[in-house]
Amino acid sequence: MTDSAPASPFDFTEEEIEAARVLFQRQATFVMGAAKLEQLPEPDLPEIAFAGRSNVGKSSLINGLVGMNKLARASNEPGRTREVNFFDLDGKMRLVDLPGYGWAKASKTTVKKFQDLGRDYLRGRVTLKRVYLLIDSRHGLKSVDTEALDALDLAAVSYQIVLTKADKIKAHERVSVAEKTLKAISKRPAAFPAVAVTSSEKGFGLPELRAEIMRTTGAEL
Numbered sequence: 358m359t360d361s362a363p364a365s366p367f368d369f370t371e372e373e374i375e376a377a378r379v380l381f382q383r384q385a386t387f388v389m390g391a392a393k394l395e396q397l398p399e400p401d402l403p404e405i406a407f408a409g410r411s412n413v414g415k416s417s418l419i420n421g422l423v424g425m426n427k428l429a430r431a432s433n434e435p436g437r438t439r440e441v442n443f444f445d446l447d448g449k450m451r452l453v454d455l456p457g458y459g460w461a462k463a464s465k466t467t468v469k470k471f472q473d474l475g476r477d478y479l480r481g482r483v484t485l486k487r488v489y490l491l492i493d494s495r496h497g498l499k500s501v502d503t504e505a506l507d508a509l510d511l512a513a514v515s516y517q518i519v520l521t522k523a524d525k526i527k528a529h530e531r532v533s534v535a536e537k538t539l540k541a542i543s544k545r546p547a548a549f550p551a552v553a554v555t556s557s558e559k560g561f562g563l564p565e566l567r568a569e570i571m572r573t574t575g576a577e578l
C-alpha cells in the first residue's frame with residue numbers, strides 16, 4: 358500500500374468510478390438551509406445525508422465530492438453548520454449536510470433544537486437513501502458518536518462510517534482505525550459493513566465514495 362492510496366473497502370468497476378466522476382463534476386447548487394422541519398424541500402429526489410461531530414470535515418468532504426471549494430462552508434470555527442443544508446446535484450440527487458453535533462460552546466437549548474431537527478429529518482424522510490457518519494480518523498469513535506449511531510439504529514436508517522482527514526495519519530494507522538471501527542459497528546443493525554477512508558485534502562477515497570453514492574441513489578448520467 359502506498360501512502361497516498363489506501364486499500365478501498367469498495368468494489369467498483371472503472372466504468373462506475375468514471376461515471377461517478379462525470380456526475381459529480383456536473384452542476385452542484387445550494388438549494389436551501391432548513392432550520393425547521395416545515396422548511397424541508399419536497400421529498401422528490403433521492404437524498405444522501407452527511408452527519409458527524411462539529412469540525413469533523415463535513416463541509417470539506419461535500420466540497421471535495423463535487424470538486425468545488427465553496428459549495429458547503431468549510432471553516433476553522435466549529436459549529437457553524439447548524440441548519441440542515443440541501444445541495445442539488447445535477448437534478449439527480451440531493452446531498453444533505455446535517456447539523457454537526459458535539460460543539461462545546463453552544464447553549465443546551467441550541468444544541469437540543471438542532472439535534473431534534475436532525476433526528477426528525479432522519480426519522481421521517483422517505484427519500485433518504487443513506488447517511489454517511491463522519492469520524493475523524495485520528496480520534497476514532499467517541500461516546501458522542503456512539504449516541505449518533507444509536508439514534509441512526511433507532512431510526513432504522515442505513516448508514517455508513519466515513520473516516521475523514523486520513524492524510525493526517527500514517528497508512529498503517531488507517532488500516533487499524535478502519536478495522537477497529539468496523540469491528541465496533543459489526544453488531545449494529547443499520548450499519549453498512551464497510552468503512553470508507555478519505556481525505557478531502559488529498560482527494561483519496563473520494564472517487565469510490567462518489568461511485569457508492571451513485572450506486573446507492575440509483576442515479577444515472
Ligand SMILES: Nc1nc2c(ncn2[C@@H]2O[C@H](COP(=O)(O)OP(=O)(O)OP(=O)(O)O)[C@@H](O)[C@H]2O)c(=O)[nH]1
Nearest residue numbers: 412413414415416417431432435436457522557558
Ligand atoms: N488535513 C486535513 N484537514 C481537513 C480535511 N478535511 C477538513 N479538514 C480541516 O478541518 C477543519 C474543519 O473542516 P470543515 O469541513 O469545516 O468541518 P465541518 O465538519 O463542516 O465543521 P462544522 O461546520 O463545524 O460542522 C478545517 O480546518 C479543514 O480545513 C482533510 O481531509 N485533511
